[in-house]
Amino acid sequence: MGEEPRILGEALPFEEKIELKNWAGRHVGIESYFEYHRKTLENFEEFWLSVAKELDWFSPPSKAVEPGDYPYVYKWFPDGRINISYLALDRHVRSWRKNKVAYIWEGEPVDPDGRPKEVKKYTYYDLWREVNRVAYVLSRNFGLKKGDKIAIYLPMIPELPIFMLAAARLGIIFTVVFAGFTAENLATRINDLGATLLVTVDGFYRRGKVIRLKDVADRAIEKSPSIKNVIVVRRLGIDVNMVDGRDYWLDELLKGVPQNAYVEPERLESTHPLYVLYTSGTTGKPKGIIHDHGGYAVLLHATMKWVFDVRDDDIFYCTADIGWVTGHSYIVFGPLIEGLTTVFYEGVPDYPAPDRWWSMVERYGVTVFYTTPTAVRMLMRYGDEWVRKHDRSSLRLIHSVGEPINPSAWRWLFEVVGEKRCPVGSTWWMTETGGILISKAPGLALVPLKPGANGPPLPGVDADVVDEDGNPVEPGKKGFLVIKRPFPGMPAPPTGMWGDPQRYAQVYFERIKGKGYFYTGDYAVKDKDGYIWVLGRADEVLKVAGHRIGTYELESVLVSHKAVAEAAVVGIPDPVKGEVPIAYVVLKQGFEPSQQIIEELKEWVRKNYGPIAVPNNIFLVTKLPKTRSGKIMRRLVKAVATGAPLGDITTLEDEAAVDEVKKAYEEFVKAVKESRTA
Numbered sequence: 311m312g313e314e315p316r317i318l319g320e321a322l323p324f325e326e327k328i329e330l331k332n333w334a335g336r337h338v339g340i341e342s343y344f345e346y347h348r349k350t351l352e353n354f355e356e357f358w359l360s361v362a363k364e365l366d367w368f369s370p371p372s373k374a375v376e377p378g379d380y381p382y383v384y385k386w387f388p389d390g391r392i393n394i395s396y397l398a399l400d401r402h403v404r405s406w407r408k409n410k411v412a413y414i415w416e417g418e419p420v421d422p423d424g425r426p427k428e429v430k431k432y433t434y435y436d437l438w439r440e441v442n443r444v445a446y447v448l449s450r451n452f453g454l455k456k457g458d459k460i461a462i463y464l465p466m467i468p469e470l471p472i473f474m475l476a477a478a479r480l481g482i483i484f485t486v487v488f489a490g491f492t493a494e495n496l497a498t499r500i501n502d503l504g505a506t507l508l509v510t511v512d513g514f515y516r517r518g519k520v521i522r523l524k525d526v527a528d529r530a531i532e533k534s535p536s537i538k539n540v541i542v543v544r545r546l547g548i549d550v551n552m553v554d555g556r557d558y559w560l561d562e563l564l565k566g567v568p569q570n571a572y573v574e575p576e577r578l579e580s581t582h583p584l585y586v587l588y589t590s591g592t593t594g595k596p597k598g599i600i601h602d603h604g605g606y607a608v609l610l611h612a613t614m615k616w617v618f619d620v621r622d623d624d625i626f627y628c629t630a631d632i633g634w635v636t637g638h639s640y641i642v643f644g645p646l647i648e649g650l651t652t653v654f655y656e657g658v659p660d661y662p663a664p665d666r667w668w669s670m671v672e673r674y675g676v677t678v679f680y681t682t683p684t685a686v687r688m689l690m691r692y693g694d695e696w697v698r699k700h701d702r703s704s705l706r707l708i709h710s711v712g713e714p715i716n717p718s719a720w721r722w723l724f725e726v727v728g729e730k731r732c733p734v735g736s737t738w739w740m741t742e743t744g745g746i747l748i749s750k751a752p753g754l755a756l757v758p759l760k761p762g763a764n765g766p767p768l769p770g771v772d773a774d775v776v777d778e779d780g781n782p783v784e785p786g787k788k789g790f791l792v793i794k795r796p797f798p799g800m801p802a803p804p805t806g807m808w809g810d811p812q813r814y815a816q817v818y819f820e821r822i823k824g825k826g827y828f829y830t831g832d833y834a835v836k837d838k839d840g841y842i843w844v845l846g847r848a849d850e851v852l853k854v855a856g857h858r859i860g861t862y863e864l865e866s867v868l869v870s871h872k873a874v875a876e877a878a879v880v881g882i883p884d885p886v887k888g889e890v891p892i893a894y895v896v897l898k899q900g901f902e903p904s905q906q907i908i909e910e911l912k913e914w915v916r917k918n919y920g921p922i923a924v925p926n927n928i929f930l931v932t933k934l935p936k937t938r939s940g941k942i943m944r945r946l947v948k949a950v951a952t953g954a955p956l957g958d959i960t961t962l963e964d965e966a967a968v969d970e971v972k973k974a975y976e977e978f979v980k981a982v983k984e985s986r987t988a
């Protein structure tokens with residue numbers, strides 16, 4: 311791991327420090343931050359317990375953390391009783407925030423003059439009433455109760471958070487499936503969780519087009535025998551297939567529910583599962599990560615305060631999709647726990663024009679903005695004018711998430727969007743951590759900014775960069791990012807990973823032997839000041855436009871096509887998406903290589919995995935580089951595609967395979983060059 315650490319080919323400015331000395335009067339030196347950080351680790355349990363006490367518990371915890379029933383599964387705040395739906399709604403409804411706006415929602419369609427056709431505002435009281443009525447439906451009409459499981463397959467419409475909060479209120483465990491996923495993906499998740507009810511929608515808008523989601527859901531249900539009932543939200547009013555006695559329109563169900571229905575929130579154990587969210591790993595099967603009510607709520611509360619510095623007059627805007635963990639934590643639970651006003655939006659950032667987000671920043675006076683590097687790189691390309699034509703003087707804080715941010719994208723956010731006024735950060739975390747763990751914490755103390763860095767670990771978080779054996783590596787050298795002690799928000803009881811405690815232990819704790827460290831799967835560097843810079847994945851997981859895709863999952867989809875014998879997928883750097891998949895495919899006997907088959911395979915991936923995973927290129931070859939034991943050497947395939955040195959090839963079975971992969975790639979590069987000069 312000797313090479314110079316870079317992000318998207320850009321050198322990292324380890325030494326550069328940008329100081330915003332006047333910012334909220336919280337500017338501090340790096341040393342004093344670390345002094346405080348050290349104290350939080352010295353008084354670890356006491357520290358986290360004191361953060362937990364800031365929330366409203368039905369009965370407060372007396373203990374921070376204890377081991378659970380499986381290896382490396384921990385119980386956070388084990389004797390506390392809590393309900394995250396109560397934290398997000400009821401306690402605000404009992405306060406002056408009762409009629410404060412909780413959500414400002416914007417639909418995608420616009421008038422001819424470019425103004426949004428639909429804007430809905432929900433106060434905390436409105437939201438609380440809706441959530442109660444939906445909880446009433448779930449419990450009275452469908453008999454669902456604590457510990458039951460449901461799946462939610464909805465786009466970015468208000469009913470999505472409403473169903474999440476209604477399920478949480480009753481202690482029903484839910485899984486949200488991203489609306490861009492296919493029927494196959496949905497069925498796999500429903501079946502793994504054993505969900506008995508599915509919530510979906512007739513259809514929704516995306517880039518001006520109608521997406522008929524109920525049709526996709528119907529195909530999934532055919533493969534999901536556990537689903538007994540379906541609730542359908544009417545978003546478009548289009549005709550869809552409704553099965554008698556199985557499918558119900560939400561609006562019709564709600565007709566039978568009193569406007570003032572009240573459903574008592576369950577007084578749950580802190581460790582009771584809130585949701586299971588599926589994410590890609592290095593095998594074909596997605597991992598169901600469990601998050602609880604108590605520990606998760608504590609990490610969200612802490613990070614909303616420390617990282618986003620939230621205040622009651624903030625207008626918070628996180629541009630993620632609720633179908634991913636970022637939306638769960640920072641559109642739904644985090645901002646609502648803090649009683650904030652949050653903006654959320656149905657559609658894409660460049661519809662009808664590339665200033666949609668900036669127009670929303672202006673329209674609603676957004677103060678805190680949370681987005682992704684891929685979106686930034688995409689919007690940068692349209693030019694600064696789209697940004698500058700909108701008033702952004704309300705903005706005071708900007709963060710990004712999802713993948714490493716290259717220094718030039720960081721500078722654009724800092725200089726163009728934030729006018730050098732706002733701290734800009736890159737918050738590191740993962741589906742598994744539930745919330746941010748490594749980031750500058752301007753709400754506590756603002757350390758100097760560094761373009762592209764994540765920053766020091768948050769208080770109470772014991773993060774480090776280590777080698778294969780778990781020993782810290784020297785500053786400036788690349789190693790593996792680990793979290794050395796448990797943290798609230800980590801995968802929760804009973805099993806960390808739904809139904810698979812062995813895989814949980816193996817993937818996250820046994821990779822670095824004998825230390826009990828949480829292995830993140832990321833490469834990182836720590837600089838001389840102690841800032842962490844995450845560089846990208848160290849395993850066979852891709853981050854395409856911030857979305858996690860397992861290479862093995864994608865290979866399985868390719869291999870399930872009738873013409874494909876073998877496939878190897880690797881990620882190559884992309885100036886906008888950060889990384890994109892390319893695939894090398896060996897066809898079965900009797901199938902001739904052709905452009906047509908390549909297009910067919912791309913379509914196959916679109917249909918069976920989803921548009922985000924479609925390989926940029928598919929190369930047809932007759933063999934793949936393998937080890938003598940028959941394992942595909944993706945490392946070599948990747949080296950060829952990125953022009954990196956091949957490294958150790960002593961285990962390679964047949965060198966001709968490398969030559970063939972190389973030739974396919976070189977021919978492609980040549981063809982691209984020729985088409986450019988033509």
Ligand code: 6R9
Pocket residue numbers: 589634635636710711712713714715736737738739740741742764830831832844845846847853856857858
């Ligand atoms: C929240 C989320 C997790 C992986 C993670 C890492 C990458 C996320 C990052 C970042 C560098 C950041 N990642 N944030 N890398 N800087 N600020 O993205 O969760 O989809 O599970 O992905 O994303 O590689 O391991 P998830």
